[in-house]
Amino acid sequence: MELKINLPENVKYLINKLTNSGYKAYAVGGCIRDSIMGLEPNDWDICTSAEPDMIVSVLGLPTIIKNGLRHGTVTVRFNGESYEITTFRTDGVYSDNRRPESVTFVTDVREDLSRRDFTVNALAYNETDGLIDCFGGLDDIKNRMIRCVGDPDKRFAEDGLRLMRAVRFASCLGFEIEEKTAQSIHNNRELLKNISAERITSELIKLLCGRNSEKILTDYPDLIGVFIPEILPMVGFSQQNPHHCYDVWIHTVKAVSFIEREPLLRIAALFHDIGKPDCFTADEHGTGHFHGHPKRSAELARDIMTRLRLDNKTIDDSEVLIKLHDLRPPAKDKNVRRLLSKTGKELFPKLLSLKKADALAQSSYMRAEKLRYIEQLRKVYEKVISSGDAYELKMLDINGKDLISSGMRPGKDMGSVLNELLSRVIEGELPNEKQTLLKAAQEIRNSLS
Ligand code: ATP
Ligand code: MG
Numbered sequence: 499m500e501l502k503i504n505l506p507e508n509v510k511y512l513i514n515k516l517t518n519s520g521y522k523a524y525a526v527g528g529c530i531r532d533s534i535m536g537l538e539p540n541d542w543d544i545c546t547s548a549e550p551d552m553i554v555s556v557l558g559l560p561t562i563i564k565n566g567l568r569h570g571t572v573t574v575r576f577n578g579e580s581y582e583i584t585t586f587r588t589d590g591v592y593s594d595n596r597r598p599e600s601v602t603f604v605t606d607v608r609e610d611l612s613r614r615d616f617t618v619n620a621l622a623y624n625e626t627d628g629l630i631d632c633f634g635g636l637d638d639i640k641n642r643m644i645r646c647v648g649d650p651d652k653r654f655a656e657d658g659l660r661l662m663r664a665v666r667f668a669s670c671l672g673f674e675i676e677e678k679t680a681q682s683i684h685n686n687r688e689l690l691k692n693i694s695a696e697r698i699t700s701e702l703i704k705l706l707c708g709r710n711s712e713k714i715l716t717d718y719p720d721l722i723g724v725f726i727p728e729i730l731p732m733v734g735f736s737q738q739n740p741h742h743c744y745d746v747w748i749h750t751v752k753a754v755s756f757i758e759r760e761p762l763l764r765i766a767a768l769f770h771d772i773g774k775p776d777c778f779t780a781d782e783h784g785t786g787h788f789h790g791h792p793k794r795s796a797e798l799a800r801d802i803m804t805r806l807r808l809d810n811k812t813i814d815d816s817e818v819l820i821k822l823h824d825l826r827p828p829a830k831d832k833n834v835r836r837l838l839s840k841t842g843k844e845l846f847p848k849l850l851s852l853k854k855a856d857a858l859a860q861s862s863y864m865r866a867e868k869l870r871y872i873e874q875l876r877k878v879y880e881k882v883i884s885s886g887d888a889y890e891l892k893m894l895d896i897n898g899k900d901l902i903s904s905g906m907r908p909g910k911d912m913g914s915v916l917n918e919l920l921s922r923v924i925e926g927e928l929p930n931e932k933q934t935l936l937k938a939a940q941e942i943r944n945s946l947s
Contacts, residue, residue, distance in 0.1 A: 669708030738786030
């Protein structure tokens with residue numbers, strides 16, 4: 499059966515324009531893979547026998563040139579979209595496991611496909627020639643298999659990022675990794691040391707959010723451990739506690755797979771117990787405890803996330819989630835307000851997500867109670883939010899200006915007074931009402947001086 503791929507009109511136009519000027523042109527790579535799988539491609543890349551200056555002059559479109567003409571990638575803007583158009587090329591020598599020193603333009607698409615990472619990505623298509631598949635990519639898509647084009651050891655040595663791309667594709671597409679490729683990933687894992695944190699992190703986040711992250715994290719802690727060595731002590735670390743039926747790493751992997759597929763949550767789940775091995779004690783019955791592990795996990799996580807060059811908001815938010823993940827105060831208004839003062843409104847439901855994923859990744863002992871408790875917290879949260887209870891300074895019915903008009907001098911005491919007022923309002927000891935708060939402020943001030 500002839501395989502038919504629906505190319506978008508823009509892509510057809512660009513391919514036709516190049517073809518009409520006597521060049522070969524194809525849609526290539528991930529977009530073909532995704533189309534065959536019935537998925538919506540992220541972007542449509544084009545490859546062509548035209549060299550960069552000819553791409554520019556034949557298309558006559560606004561153009562951005564990436565990595566210089568020498569490397570052969572031209573980005574064109576067309577109908578409000580960007581398309582990467584790359585000249586057929588083979589890569590020269592890789593001396594640093596990162597980038598080829600030079601590229602050579604070639605005229606045959608097959609040669610271009612041979613430099614691509616995995617068979618499922620080494621596919622090209624146009625309406626005249628149909629699918630160009632010289633490495634069995636179509637079969638591998640059908641068999642759901644990630645396999646290097648050519649010798650895995652060589653291909654990973656050329657570019658260490660491919661190690662992460664392999665596990666990322668396996669996780670996101672739900673594919674297996676072919677045996678030789680898998681073995682080579684384990685053997686060559688240290689090559690990741692040559693790759694920048696930014697590039698690794700972007701693959702890691704996709705991997706974590708993939709549908710098959712559970713299998714990949716279970717099978718490849720050694721690979722992740724090359725750039726996050728802090729996870730390695732979790733692997734095989736027995737918890738010796740009735741609440742747990744998995745070692746710390748498998749518990750972590752399960753928590754990641756139970757939580758929503760959103761980067762912040764998946765990252766927080768990955769690191770929520772990373773401090774456990776440092777905090778282990780066994781009591782006289784031989785039961786394991788991990789006192790202080792949320793704080794230790796949060797510290798380690800901040801270090802790791804900074805090193806991974808994650809953005810500050812993700813770092814700050816996951817630190818809060820990790821620190822609070824194991825608190826279990828009674829589901830009362832004031833306890834929820836106290837938690838809200840640390841998380842804010844948006845992050846609180848994410849804390850509940852983490853607590854839930856954590857509970858689901860534990861043994862079945864008391865699981866129903868744990869889940870019921872989390873739902874109680876959620877109800878109280880909704881009530882507290884809808885009744886407008888104050889849980890942060892800006893929600894107090896009084897501010898610094900009010901204190902100044904009542905005769906207080908600006909200074910650091912004023913901050914202490916406001917915080918004390920807030921804490922009494924949160925505890926339900928004071929109503930959030932201006933006159934009462936002003937009076938209480940006087941008393942607090944007197945007690946400070
Ligand atoms: P997605 O866009 O869904 O992340 P993709 O397969 O399109 O997946 P891109 O990073 O957009 O991935 O790369 C486009 C194509 O370029 C790939 O399909 C592959 O053929 C090739 N490619 C990308 N990175 C590499 C690499 N490091 N080594 C070899 N080939 C690569
Ligand atoms: Mg792509």
